[in-house]
Amino acid sequence: MTTEFRHNVTLNLAKPNVRANFRKAMDGLMSRRLDQFPDKAELERLRTQSMAIRANALSKLPELLEQLETNLTRNGIHVHWAETPDEANHIVLAILQQHNAKSLIKGKSMVSEEMGMNHFLEGHGIDCLESDLGEFIIQLAQEPPSHIVAPAIHKSRQDVAKLFNEKFPDIPYTENIDELTQAARRILRDKFYAAPVGISGVNFAVAETGTLCLVENEGNGRMSTTVPKVHIAVTGIEKVVEKLSDVPPLLSILTRSATGQPITTYFNMISSPRKPGEKDGPEEVHLVLLDNGRSNIYSDPELLATLRCIRCGACMNHCPVYTRIGGHSYGTVYPGPIGIILEPQKAGLDVHGELTQASTLCGACGEVCPVRIPIPTLINRLRYDGVRKDASTTVGTGSRRKTGEAAAWKSWAWAASHPAIYNFGAKTATRLHGLFPSNMGAWTNVRSAPQLAEQTLHERLKAMGVDHE
Amino acid sequence: MSNARTNILSRLCQSSIQETPPQPSPYQGREQEKDDWDTAERVRRFTERMEAVRAEIHHASRTDWLDVLAEICKAKGLNNLLVAAETEWGSAIHAQAQRFPALKTYQQPIETWKSELFYGIDAAFTGTRGGIAETGTLILWPDAHEPRTMSLVPPIHIALLETDKLYTTFAEAMQAEGWVETGMPTNALLVSGPSKSADIEQTLAYGVHGPKELVVILV
Numbered sequence: 001m002t003t004e005f006r007h008n009v010t011l012n013l014a015k016p017n018v019r020a021n022f023r024k025a026m027d028g029l030m031s032r033r034l035d036q037f038p039d040k041a042e043l044e045r046l047r048t049q050s051m052a053i054r055a056n057a058l059s060k061l062p063e064l065l066e067q068l069e070t071n072l073t074r075n076g077i078h079v080h081w082a083e084t085p086d087e088a089n090h091i092v093l094a095i096l097q098q099h100n101a102k103s104l105i106k107g108k109s110m111v112s113e114e115m116g117m118n119h120f121l122e123g124h125g126i127d128c129l130e131s132d133l134g135e136f137i138i139q140l141a142q143e144p145p146s147h148i149v150a151p152a153i154h155k156s157r158q159d160v161a162k163l164f165n166e167k168f169p170d171i172p173y174t175e176n177i178d179e180l181t182q183a184a185r186r187i188l189r190d191k192f193y194a195a196p197v198g199i200s201g202v203n204f205a206v207a208e209t210g211t212l213c214l215v216e217n218e219g220n221g222r223m224s225t226t227v228p229k230v231h232i233a234v235t236g237i238e239k240v241v242e243k244l245s246d247v248p249p250l251l252s253i254l255t256r257s258a259t260g261q262p263i264t265t266y267f268n269m270i271s272s273p274r275k276p277g278e279k280d281g282p283e284e285v286h287l288v289l290l291d292n293g294r295s296n297i298y299s300d301p302e303l304l305a306t307l308r309c310i311r312c313g314a315c316m317n318h319c320p321v322y323t324r325i326g327g328h329s330y331g332t333v334y335p336g337p338i339g340i341i342l343e344p345q346k347a348g349l350d351v352h353g354e355l356t357q358a359s360t361l362c363g364a365c366g367e368v369c370p371v372r373i374p375i376p377t378l379i380n381r382l383r384y385d386g387v388r389k390d391a392s393t394t395v396g397t398g399s400r401r402k403t404g405e406a407a408a409w410k411s412w413a414w415a416a417s418h419p420a421i422y423n424f425g426a427k428t429a430t431r432l433h434g435l436f437p438s439n440m441g442a443w444t445n446v447r448s449a450p451q452l453a454e455q456t457l458h459e460r461l462k463a464m465g466v467d468h469e
Numbered sequence: 470m471s472n473a474r475t476n477i478l479s480r481l482c483q484s485s486i487q488e489t490p491p492q493p494s495p496y497q498g499r500e501q502e503k504d505d506w507d508t509a510e511r512v513r514r515f516t517e518r519m520e521a522v523r524a525e526i527h528h529a530s531r532t533d534w535l536d537v538l539a540e541i542c543k544a545k546g547l548n549n550l551l552v553a554a555e556t557e558w559g560s561a562i563h564a565q566a567q568r569f570p571a572l573k574t575y576q577q578p579i580e581t582w583k584s585e586l587f588y589g590i591d592a593a594f595t596g597t598r599g600g601i602a603e604t605g606t607l608i609l610w611p612d613a614h615e616p617r618t619m620s621l622v623p624p625i626h627i628a629l630l631e632t633d634k635l636y637t638t639f640a641e642a643m644q645a646e647g648w649v650e651t652g653m654p655t656n657a658l659l660v661s662g663p664s665k666s667a668d669i670e671q672t673l674a675y676g677v678h679g680p681k682e683l684v685v686i687l688v
Contacts, residue, residue: 025671062481081474133677134668150668157670181666181674188678193587209653219621219664219679226617226656227579237477244649248640252604259667262518263604266679267659275655280579280616291477299484 005354008329015326018154022323025153029317032260033368050253051372053246054308057207061298064207064240065289071210075272077285085115088290092117092199092232093124095286099230101196103127105188107214107221108135109201110148110311111234111290113333117199129195131188131220133181140167146327148334149258149313154326188220198224198282202235203310204250205287208243212287214268215254217261222268231270231282237289238298238307250310253370258312293346299393302381306341308371315365315375321358330355337365341378344386349396353386426456511602511635512687518605522662523675524683534629534688535561538594539568541627541684549573551586551593551623553614558596558629575616586618592625599634599642601659607685608642609658617656626680628660631688 002010012018037043057064069079082088092115096104104121106112106128118128118139130139134152138145140163145151152160161175164183171183200221204213212233214221225231241247255261274281297303316322316336327335332343332352340355349356356379365375385392386400415421433452440449455463506514516526529537542550549571553559566572573590595615599608607628611617620626636642639659643649648657664679675681 021670028671062478065478065481081477083473083476087473131678132668133666137668150671152668153671155669157672160669177669177672178674180669181677185677189587192678193583209649211653211657217664218666218668218677220677222617222621222658223678226621237481244643244653245640248638248643251639263606263659263661265522265660265662265665267661269653269657270655271653271657272655277613278616278655279575279577279613280618281655289477291473291480295477295480295484298481 003354004331005329005358008331009325012326012329013324017156018326019324021154021156022326025150026317026323029150029260029313033257033314033317034260036256036260036262046249046253047370047372049249050310050370051308053241053250054310054371055305057241057246058238058298058304058307060242061237061240064242065237067207068205068210068240071207072212072287073210075210076275077210077212077272077287080286080288081291082288083291085290085292086120088115088234088288088292089117089120091288092234093121093126095230095232096121096126096197099196101126101230103129103195104197104199104232105129105131105191105195105224105228106135107198107200107216107224108132108151109199109234110145110333111201111236112199113145114236114292115234115290117234128199129188129191131191131224132216133184133218133220136184136188137163140164144328144333146335147313147316148311148336148338154328192223192227195224195228197230197232198226198228200225200231200233202233202239202287203254204247205235205240206242206244206247207240210271211244212270213247213251214266214270215251215264216268217265219266222266225268225270226281229282230284230286231273232286232288233270234288234290237291237294238309254310254312257314257368257370293395296393296395297342297345303341303345303378303394305373306338306345306378308373309338309342310371311338312370314368314370318364318368320360320362320364325358330358337375337379338373341375341382344382344396345394347395348399349382349386349394350399351396353382353396353400356382356386423456423458426458430454430456430459506602506637508632508635511637512632514602515600515605515635516687518603519662519683519685522605522665524605524662524685527684527686529686529688531688534686535565535568537686538562538627541686542570542592545592545625545682547591547625549589549591550627551575551590551619553595553619555614556596559594559614562594575614575619579616579618586622590623592627593619593623594627594629595619597628597630597634599636599646600630601637601639601642602635603638604659604661606639606659606661609660610654611656611658612654617658620658620660621679624676624680625682625684626660626663627684627686629686629688 072079080091130136137152146154157175165173202212203215255264273285274283315338319337322336334342340358344352359379361376363376385394385397436452438449527537547570551573552562554563554574597607598610663675663683664677665675666677667673
């Protein structure tokens with residue numbers, strides 16, 4: 001049985017240029033990150049501190065969300081709550097309709113991807129334009145992002161050149177990255193000029209001051225949140241931090257882990273709409289807080305760590321599976337190690353449980369995670385939740401349980417705890433080693449079949465004179 | 470919608486079962502030596518970081534910074550320069566207007582002159598609230614005199630930074646200036662270089678949506 005995931009993987013593994021693009025980009029990101037942390041002790045201190053900041057915020061999440069709402073409201077920012085992506089989309093649509101807006105311009109936002117915002121709004125006659133260069137490219141190509149930080153990482157400059165030439169035939173064909181970037185600048189400048197509404201995500205929402213923080217390099221985030229008359233920010237409920245002083249360490253470890261920069265070009269802290277006398281900035285600012293399964297993840301003391309994520313992408317940059325199969329294979333908004341623990345929890349193990357298999361458990365993701373999310377442990381936990389018989393809060397618990405597999409493991413456990421049976425079985429198997437098949441289907445297409453030893457380990461140890469105990 | 474709020478909060482409150490996590494302490498991640506950077510070291514680090522991302526740094530004094538600015542305007546062949554008339558630095562520039570390209574001011578809300586701002590301004594000059602040495606960063610608190618778009622829309626942003634307002638780290642700047650106590654402005658910004666992107670093949674290209682050039686005059 002070929003699932004959609006396996007089908008995608010097969011398809012993407014067969015694209016040598018895409019694999020080469022990922023390999024090259026991930027190698028670059030890994031070495032740039034490494035250059036940012038010459039002092040290993042400082043890195044570990046900063047990881048511990050960042051983990052503590054995020055864990056602290058989560059431990060007070062309901063109180064901090066209320067404090068954030070109070071302070072934002074006092075500052076003049078409208079706060080909306082949505083349990084589902086559909087609710088969030090309707091909130092955004094209602095705001096657009098109030099202003100008779102027929103179009104909007106977007107800064108980069110993964111939560112808007114989670115909401116399927118563009119698709120929804122376009123169904124209601126609203127033009128959505130992505131303005132982050134990478135997002136702009138993949139929107140032209142009608143593709144989803146393949147990486148949460150660098151969405152067009154799977155494309156080469158030649159791919160982008162062809163795409164621009166096809167969509168904007170007036171612009172002379174060029175493979176020069178500077179010229180491609182300038183072409184995008186000119187096109188999007190006119191759009192920023194005209195857009196009635198700007199959309200953005202949020203990197204950190206500070207409860208103490210009622211401040212929305214945005215991290216970016218291009219200026220599209222600033223444009224989207226400064227030039228249009230209305231700014232709508234969308235974010236997950238977990239993005240809140242308690243204090244303004246929590247921000248500097250998180251910002252530092254975020255940019256260094258994500259792209260290996262000491263800081264991004266812009267760090268944008270928004271605390272209110274345009275005040276009387278001010279001459280620019282949006283007249284109305286809205287924040288949409290989206291749950292979409294997060295409060296359920298929150299209910300499990302172990303899985304809760306998933307919500308510490310600050311979306312740096314370091315786990316995918318370091319993942320041997322992600323680097324080979326690419327971001328599109330996952331078929332979810334968030335790919336890579338964080339994706340395979342987050343998406344099955346959001347959609348249910350019955351929907352995306354298979355993704356928990358997309359890991360070799362090598363541990364790299366957990367080792368680089370700036371907020372110390374024990375991703376490999378959580379992958380194991382979710383694999384277990386998928387096949388366990390008893391209840392857990394994870395949606396789709398037990399949905400991956402197969403009677404045959406469960407019975408096989410049960411027999412194995414029974415045999416392994418009965419030495420006489422176990423030894424007899426092991427001995428029988430070694431005696432029959434010659435009958436072991438050399439052709440094992442897909443496994444042996446690219447590998448040689450494993451060989452059973454002629455003697456069991458117990459026999460060999462006994463022969464070596466090792467005592468039974 | 471208020472239903473969503475109640476439902477989300479009640480779900481979160483029901484599961485407040487975790488043990489208290491370790492408390493963050495604000496200075497854990499900092500190297501001790503950083504506290505000892507003197508002004509010269511802060512200027513050196515700031516300059517190094519800024520130049521690494523292709524920002525231009527000019528050193529000047531309180532007596533000759535106008536000459537330096539005039540020189541920059543000439544070198545870049547600017548036809549005009551957007552400068553506030555009300556600020557300390559801006560009024561000094563306006564007082565010697567004949568030395569500079571045509572000076573423009575941001576008198577009216579953006580809506581009344583958006584087209585000129587977007588397509589007719591060559592460069593904008595602003596002051597800064599301070600800087601951060603560790604990362605090579607300008608701190609801006611745009612206001613009615615120097616609105617947010619001044620450091621964003623024109624292709625060149627020229628900023629003046631007083632070296633005695635150069636902090637070592639972001640955490641230090643925020644704390645020393647009492648951002649929490651005084652309250653946050655509409656928009657506070659950290660700017661660390663000209664606009665850039667590495668979205669195509671992880672190759673840096675400058676001047677995406679914000680200024681293509683950032684020029685800092687250190688006084």
